[in-house]
Amino acid sequence: MSNIDSQTLSGDNALTGGPDGNAAPLLRVVEAALDDAKRRGATTAEAAVSRGQGMSVSVRMGDVETVEHNRDKSLGISVYLGHRTGSASTSDFSEAAVRDTVRAACTIAKNTVEDPYNGLADAERLATNIPDLDLYHPWDPSIDTAVELATRTEDAARGADPRITNSEGASVSSHAGTHIYANSLGFCGAVHSTNHSISCAVVASSQAGMQRDYWYSTARDAAELETPEQVGEISAQRALRRLDARQLSTRQASVIYEAPVAGSLLSHLVGAVRGSNLYRKATFLLDHIGKPIFADRVRIHEQPHLLKASGSAAFDGEGVATQARDLVSAGVLQGYVLDSYSARKLGLATTGNAGGVHNLTIESGPLDLPGLLQHMGEGLLVTELIGFGVNTLTGDYSRGAAGFWVENGEIQYPVEEITVAGNLKQMFRNIAAVGADQDRRGNIRSGSILIEDMTVAGA
Amino acid sequence: MSNSLETARSTLLEPTGITEQDIDRVLGQIMDRDVDYADLYFQYSRHESWSLEEGQVKSGTHSIDQGVGVRAVSGEKTGFAYSDEFLLPALSDAADAARAIARQPGAVHTRPIVWQRGGGVALYTPSDPLASIPDADKVRILERVEQEATRRDARVIQVMASLAGVHEVVMVARSDGVMAADIRPLVRLNVTVIVEQDGRREQGSAGGGGRFTYRYFDEADRGLDYAREAVRQALVNLEAVESPAGSMQVVLGPGWPGILLHEAIGHGLEGDFNRKGTSAFSGRVGERVATPQCTVVDDGTIVDRRGSLSVDDEGTPAQNTVLIEDGILKGYMQDTLNARLMGVAPTGNGRRESFAHLPMPRMTNTYMLAGKYDPNEIVASVDKGLYAVNFGGGQVDITSGKFVFSASEAYLIENGKATRPVKGATLIGNGPDVLTRVNMVGNDLQLDPGVGTCGKDGQSVPVGVGQPTIRIDGLTVGGVEI
Numbered sequence: 001m002s003n004i005d006s007q008t009l010s011g012d013n014a015l016t017g018g019p020d021g022n023a024a025p026l027l028r029v030v031e032a033a034l035d036d037a038k039r040r041g042a043t044t045a046e047a048a049v050s051r052g053q054g055m056s057v058s059v060r061m062g063d064v065e066t067v068e069h070n071r072d073k074s075l076g077i078s079v080y081l082g083h084r085t086g087s088a089s090t091s092d093f094s095e096a097a098v099r100d101t102v103r104a105a106c107t108i109a110k111n112t113v114e115d116p117y118n119g120l121a122d123a124e125r126l127a128t129n130i131p132d133l134d135l136y137h138p139w140d141p142s143i144d145t146a147v148e149l150a151t152r153t154e155d156a157a158r159g160a161d162p163r164i165t166n167s168e169g170a171s172v173s174s175h176a177g178t179h180i181y182a183n184s185l186g187f188c189g190a191v192h193s194t195n196h197s198i199s200c201a202v203v204a205s206s207q208a209g210m211q212r213d214y215w216y217s218t219a220r221d222a223a224e225l226e227t228p229e230q231v232g233e234i235s236a237q238r239a240l241r242r243l244d245a246r247q248l249s250t251r252q253a254s255v256i257y258e259a260p261v262a263g264s265l266l267s268h269l270v271g272a273v274r275g276s277n278l279y280r281k282a283t284f285l286l287d288h289i290g291k292p293i294f295a296d297r298v299r300i301h302e303q304p305h306l307l308k309a310s311g312s313a314a315f316d317g318e319g320v321a322t323q324a325r326d327l328v329s330a331g332v333l334q335g336y337v338l339d340s341y342s343a344r345k346l347g348l349a350t351t352g353n354a355g356g357v358h359n360l361t362i363e364s365g366p367l368d369l370p371g372l373l374q375h376m377g378e379g380l381l382v383t384e385l386i387g388f389g390v391n392t393l394t395g396d397y398s399r400g401a402a403g404f405w406v407e408n409g410e411i412q413y414p415v416e417e418i419t420v421a422g423n424l425k426q427m428f429r430n431i432a433a434v435g436a437d438q439d440r441r442g443n444i445r446s447g448s449i450l451i452e453d454m455t456v457a458g459a
Numbered sequence: 460m461s462n463s464l465e466t467a468r469s470t471l472l473e474p475t476g477i478t479e480q481d482i483d484r485v486l487g488q489i490m491d492r493d494v495d496y497a498d499l500y501f502q503y504s505r506h507e508s509w510s511l512e513e514g515q516v517k518s519g520t521h522s523i524d525q526g527v528g529v530r531a532v533s534g535e536k537t538g539f540a541y542s543d544e545f546l547l548p549a550l551s552d553a554a555d556a557a558r559a560i561a562r563q564p565g566a567v568h569t570r571p572i573v574w575q576r577g578g579g580v581a582l583y584t585p586s587d588p589l590a591s592i593p594d595a596d597k598v599r600i601l602e603r604v605e606q607e608a609t610r611r612d613a614r615v616i617q618v619m620a621s622l623a624g625v626h627e628v629v630m631v632a633r634s635d636g637v638m639a640a641d642i643r644p645l646v647r648l649n650v651t652v653i654v655e656q657d658g659r660r661e662q663g664s665a666g667g668g669g670r671f672t673y674r675y676f677d678e679a680d681r682g683l684d685y686a687r688e689a690v691r692q693a694l695v696n697l698e699a700v701e702s703p704a705g706s707m708q709v710v711l712g713p714g715w716p717g718i719l720l721h722e723a724i725g726h727g728l729e730g731d732f733n734r735k736g737t738s739a740f741s742g743r744v745g746e747r748v749a750t751p752q753c754t755v756v757d758d759g760t761i762v763d764r765r766g767s768l769s770v771d772d773e774g775t776p777a778q779n780t781v782l783i784e785d786g787i788l789k790g791y792m793q794d795t796l797n798a799r800l801m802g803v804a805p806t807g808n809g810r811r812e813s814f815a816h817l818p819m820p821r822m823t824n825t826y827m828l829a830g831k832y833d834p835n836e837i838v839a840s841v842d843k844g845l846y847a848v849n850f851g852g853g854q855v856d857i858t859s860g861k862f863v864f865s866a867s868e869a870y871l872i873e874n875g876k877a878t879r880p881v882k883g884a885t886l887i888g889n890g891p892d893v894l895t896r897v898n899m900v901g902n903d904l905q906l907d908p909g910v911g912t913c914g915k916d917g918q919s920v921p922v923g924v925g926q927p928t929i930r931i932d933g934l935t936v937g938g939v940e941i
Contacts, residue, residue, distance in 0.1 A: 020466060030710060038610055058534075060735070063535060063536065063561065064536050065536060065537065065928065066536070066537045066538075066817065066853065067534060067536075067538045067539065067559065068539045068540070068817070069539070069540040069541075069542070069553075069556045070577075070815070071540075071542065071543070071556075072543070072815065073543065085518055085520070086515070086519055086520075086521075087518065087519070087520040087521070088520065088521040088522060089521075089522040090522065090523045090524075090622065091523070091524050091525065091543045092523065092525065092543065092544075097523070100523070101521075101523065104521040104523075105521065106592070107521075107594065107838060108507075108518075108520070109521070111509075111516070111594040111595060111597075111598055112515075112516050112517055112518060112519060112598075113515040113516060113517060115515065115517045118517070118518075129530055143559065148544070166735065166736055168735065168737055173651065189516065191741065194584050203737050203858055209739070209860075210737070210857060210858045210859065212737065212856070212857075212858035212859065245859075247820050250704050250706075250941055251941070252941065262586075269827065279618050280619065280653065281616060281655075281660060282617065282653055282662070306730035310530070332556070362894060372851065374814060384856075385599075385854070386854040386856060386862075386863050387852070387853060387854045387862070387863035387865055387885045387887075388850070388851055388852040388853075388854070388865055389863070389865035389885035390935065391662075391883060393660055393662050394660070394882070396882050396883060398865065398883070398884045398937040398938065398939075399568075399863070399883040399885055399937070400700070400854070400861065400862075400863035400885055400937070402856075402859075402886045403742035416859060417859055417861050417887055417888070417889060417935060418887065418934075418935070418937075419704075419863070419884075419885050419935065419937025420936050420937075421702075421704065421884065421885070421938060421939045422939060423939075441728065451689075452843065453493075455704050455937075455938070455939040455940075457704035457706075457887075457936060457937045457938065458704050458705070458706070458933055458935055459706050459935070
C-alpha cells in the first residue's frame, strides 16, 4: 500500500502521518527551512527533504561477507532573492544546522547575478491531484532471512556448472524512504517508496581465462522479485556463455543491443533533448522538434503513472504534475525534456522533467530476441558496453563492447575487446526493429534494439 | 600530523561531548564479540560549487555532511553501520548493528587502550579552501575564465565554467589503539567551450586542481590557461576527420593519458580482486606483465596532489607503492582487511567515499616513470598510427582484463608526423598484455592537471594519473573509418 499525499501547508497544521510515521518530523524540517528563508528576505523558496533506511547483505563463497545498515537523510533548499538564486543542503536536521543551511543558500544567492528565468515552477503547473502509484511495500527482512536468500542465490549460481569457479557474491537489499518537496507557493507533496533487490555476480573459467557476469532483480514489492534460484541461474549462464571469447576483425555490421544494454541508447536521446543542452546548443538534436529523427515506426513515450514502477512519479522535482506523453511518435521528435528554467530559456513550457524522465519506454515490436537474431541474419549481438565514448554535441559514438557473433540468425561464438561506433543521428535512423523482450527493471524500458550498419573495430 | 589530530578532535568531538573514553568504550563494546578488528570513522565535510554560463555566475550550491561509520571485521566478514548524528547513543546503536556480524563472545581485551597517534606527514595545507577567498572573488575567477575564452576566438559561442571546493576533516579510531586524522582540502576549476564554424559545432574542455586553496587558480593565471587550452582543443576538433577503426600503433601523450594505467593496470592490482582471485592479474606477482622499460607506481605521498593522502581512511600513512618494476609485477594495493587476509602489509590504499561507505583498496596517484626517448623521436618512429593526447573517461572489466578509454583529442600519424586531427574514438585493449607492447617510453613524465575521479562499487574518490609519452604497438582504435 503506497501513500502519497499532497496538501497545502498552513502554519503548523501541516500534513502528518504516513505509513511509517516518517512524514510529520520531515514536514517540520521543510517548514522550518521555508519559514527561515522568508525571514531572511527570500522572495520565494523551495525545499526537498528525504529520509531513508535499509539494509544490504552480501554472501560470497557460501559465507557472509558484509552486513550493512543504511540510514540517510538530507535537506536541500533553494532560495530566490528576486531572480537570484542559491542552493544548499545538509544531513543535519538540528534547528541550528537548518538555519546555517538557509543562510548559506542566501549568501550564494547574493553573489550570483539576476537571471529572469530563475524561479519556482509556474503555479498552474503544480500537481493538484496526486494519484497513488503503489510504490510503498515495506519488507524489512531480518538479517538471517536476507543472508539465507543471498546464500540460495549464490548456491544456485555456483551449482549451475563446474566451470563456475569463483564468485563476487550475491546480495540482498531492502530500502524504504520518504521524500517531501514543498515550495513557498504552498505546494507540498510527499512520497513513500520502497526498493528491494537480489543480485549475483560470478566468474566462469576455462583454459582461455576468466569471464564475469551478473544478474539482478529489483522491485518496489519484494513479492515481485525473481526467485534467488532464477537470479543465480541467470548470472551463471551469462558468465558461462562468455567463455572462450575471441576478437573480431574490423568490419561493418548490423548490431543488436540486448535489452539490458539497449536502454543506454534512449538515455543518449534524453541527453540530446534535455533543456540544458538545448539552450547551450550542446546537442546534435538542436531544433529537431517536429522532424524525423528515428526510423518511422519508432515510438518512445513517458509513462509516469505506472503502478509500482521504478521511474513513477506524480510530480517532478519542482512539484510540476507529470504527464504521460509521446517523446517520439512515428519517428518524429514530439517534444523535449524540460524543467521550468530551461523551458523559460527556450520560450516553452516545462514538461515535468525536473530530475529526469519517468519510465521512458520504446514501444516493442512482435519479435523476441531469437526472432530478432533471425531477422538480422548476420551481425553482432552486444551484451555489454563499457566506456563513455558518446559525444552529445556531435552525436559521435564509440564504445567498448562484448557479446556474440551471429550468422544465419544463430549465435556462433562469444566476442570481446571490440568497439562499436557510428553517429547517433544515423544510428537512430537505422533502428530496424525493437524486441518484445522489454527490460522493465529501470527507469528506461527497452527491448533489444537492432541497428543496421555500424562499424565494429577489432583485431 | 599531530596538528591534524588536535584539529579533528576540536572539530569532530568537542562540539558533541564525545570523549576518547567514550570511543574506547564503543570499540570495547564491539570487541566483546569475536571480532578481529573494528574502527570508527568520523567525518565532517563542506562542499561548494559555483557555475557560470552565458557569461554570468547564475547559481551555486553548498552542502554540509557529517557522520560516523562503525565497522567490525571478523575473518572475511564485515559488519557496518553509520549515523549522521554525532551522539553517543547513535554511536552505540551503530556499534551494536555492526558487531552483529560476529555472534560468539571474543577474547578478553585489556581496556582502556592507550591511544597511539597515527603516522603520516602533512602533504597539503589544512586551510579551508571555502574560506580562503571571499565569495565575490570566486565569482571573479569564473568571470575572468569566461572573458579569456570568449576573447580568444570569435567562433566561441558558449562557455561553461565551474569552481568547486571541499573542506574535509576525518578521524579514525581503531581497535588496535591507533588514532589518526587528516584535514583534506580539494579544489577544482573546469571550463568547457563550444565553438561554431559553418554550422559545425565542437567542444573542448580543460581544468585542474588539487589539495590547496582557490588562490592556486589566480597564481600564474592558471585559470586563464585552462580557458585557452579549452578553446585550442575545440578549434582542433573543428578540423577533425573521422577516426580510423582497427588495430594499429598508438602513441599516447604525457599526463592525463596515464588513465591507460589506471584502467589497464591499476584496478586489476587492487587487493580485494586479487584476494578473491577475480582479477586478470590474480596470482601473477613476480611475472612479466610489461616490457622492461615500464615501471609503474601508485604514490599517495606527492605534495598537494588531488590523489594524495597524508593517511588513508583507515589511518595508514600513504606510501609510494611499486606496482610494476622494469616490467615485472611487484605487488598489489591494499587496505587493512585484504592485507590481513593475504598476509601482507597495508599500503595506505584503504579509501572510502564517506562515513556512509565501507573502505576498500583504491588508487591514489598512479603513474609510469620516465624512460629515455625524446617524445618527438617516438612519434617519428611510427609510419601509420594514432597520436592521442587527451582523453575523457575510461572503464575496465577487471575479470577479463578488457579496458577502454576514450580519446578527446587525437591525430593521425603518417610517415612519422602527426597530421590531421581525428574525432574522438574509444581505444580498447587487454590489461595484462597492453604494457608488453610498450616499446618506447618517453623522457617527458607529466602528472595530470588534477581532474580525475574514480568510481568503484558506486563510490567516488579523487585520484591522479600520469605518464610520459609512450608507444603501444597494437591497440584497437574504435573509429568508424575502415
